[in-house]
Amino acid sequence: MKRFLSVFLPRWPIQRRTMRSGSATPPGPGRQPRDDEPLVLVTTTDSGQRITALNRAAGALGFLPGMALADARAIHPALRVAHADLQGDERALIRLALWCQCFSPFTRPDFPDGVSLDITGCAHLFGGEAALVDTLAKKLDGFGLTARLALAPTIGGAWALARHAPVEKLIVSRDTLHKHMMPLPVCALRLEQNTVEAMEKLGLKHVGDLIGRPRAPLAARFGPFALRRLDEALGHEEESFRPLNPPLLHAAHCRFAEPIVTEEAIEIAIQRLACDLCVKLEKAGKGARRVELRLFRVDGWFEALPLATSTATRDAGHLAQLLGERLERITDRAGFGFEAASLTALTVETLTMRQEDLGEDLRAIRVGDLAPLLDRLVNRFGAQNVTRAAPHESFLPERASHSIPVLNGAGEHDWQAHLQHIQDGASFARPLFLFSVPELVTTLAGVPDGPPTRFEWRRVMHRVIRAEGPERIAPEWWRAPFGASRKTRDYFRIEDDTGRRFWLFRDGLYERDEEAPRWFLHGVFA
Structure with missing residues (x-):
């Protein structure tokens, strides 16, 4: 017989903010937010900012989801306000659903504030259904999450009881499902808000008011979807459970007959793991961007070596070389030795096969491929120092x-x-060498708006024999800070009498700006 467990997190958007950024597991104990001061989360809508979630202190003041933020602040000016992160809530709920797979392999998130589990055939592993519910509730409470749990033979029944039952933990059998569902409000059937309001106007406020009534008038009034939701909740119609598939991890593992300590033995193990991992990546058509090597010590602890690459790769030799250069960081912490190791590709990208030349070694690096060199530089100097x-x-x-x-x-x-x-489609030439800060030059021009005939740069006078331009670039007034120059530039390509070519611009226009324009040297052509 099918058994479904629904977990409802009534304060999820507030408590989700305590979850560790980037973590694949729920938050640890003691991370529950304070409830002694009112806090609301808001989202921006066409009618202004609206409250989407609130803590207990804010609820005690009479605030409700959907209330305008301006009205709430008028009631309580000291109200704490934060912007809701809806996408972050969904990602965190998916991580929580993945974590719940330690109780059942079939889990899924119920957006925006719940998780469903298909625990059919899993309860005996935890000592029964009651023990499983108690264990999950204690775990969530230890994470700092307020949860309501309901176990029922149908998906809709478990969802409704978790959100509207009078108790926080409830286990219902098929024989008692009707009795527990009848006093629940009709919104427990997962109906649209306009359908719920239409039913309440007709006096159909509870699920029991729909049971036993003629189906044809109900279907004509509210549509067949409402009756289908009722049948799914009561078990008269099957509802498919689409579980959340866990992310596929490409990993290689190995265990050693005897603990290893020396750097040479660890390098041999890394080469073996890299080869096994790259074979799996090649079969999947993927390349690794971020990998992690874990060496498990005899005492149960492990040492981790993360590694990131500039491009997706499945070159076993390249990965082994990069990891080997980092072994000095952990070899002094081997203790009594490492008894196992694993190499996992945490981030992968699609990498298509490449046809090599018939006479080329398959392990050779293509001419002009700088990715292996960049990876070695990053491995040695740090990611922020190689740009x-x-x-x-x-x-x-x-x-x-x-x-x-x-x-x-x-x-x-x-x-x-x-x-x-x-350049707006024009083929203007740009110099290969461009100064990060243009350098001021002294010029002598034949006409005010024309190119210079002479200019002095770094105490050297240059006589202009050829000039091309101008190329006019208007100022980006929306990016210029207050008080900064917002003048139009006219760029000229200049060649002096020795054959050297320069890129000069006049900062400002004579007929438009009050101050006299100045000339700057911005680059040098090869």
Whole structure:
């Protein structure tokens, strides 16, 4: 006989804020938020900010979900307000549903504030249904979560009893399901709000008011969906349970006949694990971006070595080399030795197969492939100290690109398309060497708006023999801070009498700005 357990978290949006960022498990004990001061979570709607969740202190003041924030602050000006993170709530609820798989392999989140478990055939592993419910309730209470649990033979029945039963923990058999469902409000049937309001206007306020009534008038009035929800909750119609599939982890494990201590033995184990892991990744068509090596000691503790790569890879030799360079961090903490090891790909990306040349060694690195070199530099100097240029949407040349760690993002950028975008489709040349801060120069121009005939840069006078331009770039007034220069720039490509080429711009216009424009050298052509 099917048995379903529903977990309802009435204060989930508030208590979720105590969960550790990035953790795959619920929060630990002692992390429950304080309830002695009113706190509400709000979301922005077309009609203003509305309350979506609140703690007990806020509820004691008469606040309700859906209430306007302005009205709540008028009642209690010292009200604590925080913006609701709806997407974060959903991700955390999925993590909680995955954690609940230690009680049943079939779990799923019931958005926005619950989890359902199919515990058919699992209760005897915990000493019975009552023991399973008590164990789960204690675990959730230890995590700092307020939970209501209901165990019933139907999904809809368990969902309704967990949210509307008079007790916090309830176990219902098929024979007593009707008796427990009858006093519940009709909203316990998971109906739409307008359907619930229409039923209440007709006096149908409880589930028992719908049981035994003629079905044809109810279906004509409220639609067949309402009757189907009633039949699913009472067990007259089957409801499919779609469990949450756990994320697939690509991992390799090995155990040692004798504990290993030396660095040479650990390197051999890493090579074996890397080969096994890369074989699994190749079969799945994936490449690893983030891996973790765990070495389990005899005393039950383990040492972890995380590793990230700039691009997706399944090169066993490359991974083994990177991990081998980090072994000095843990070899002095081996204790009595390591008895087991595992290598797990925590983050993977799709990596298509590549056809190699017939005469090329399959393990050889392609010419121009800098990813292995970048990974070794990051492994040695740190992720924040190895950066690459990435395009940035800005018309100002010094803002058209910025530096980011090589581990952030993947793939090559189409710089040509980026230049065409910021140059509005024109094929203006840009110098290979660009100064991060333009340097002030002294110029002599034949006409005010024309290119200079001479300019002095770093105490050296240059005579201009050729000039091309101007290329006008308007100021980005929406990004300029208060008091900063917001002048139009005219760029010129200049060649002096020795053949050297420069990129100069005039900051400002004569007929528009009060101050006299100044000239700057922004780059040098090769």
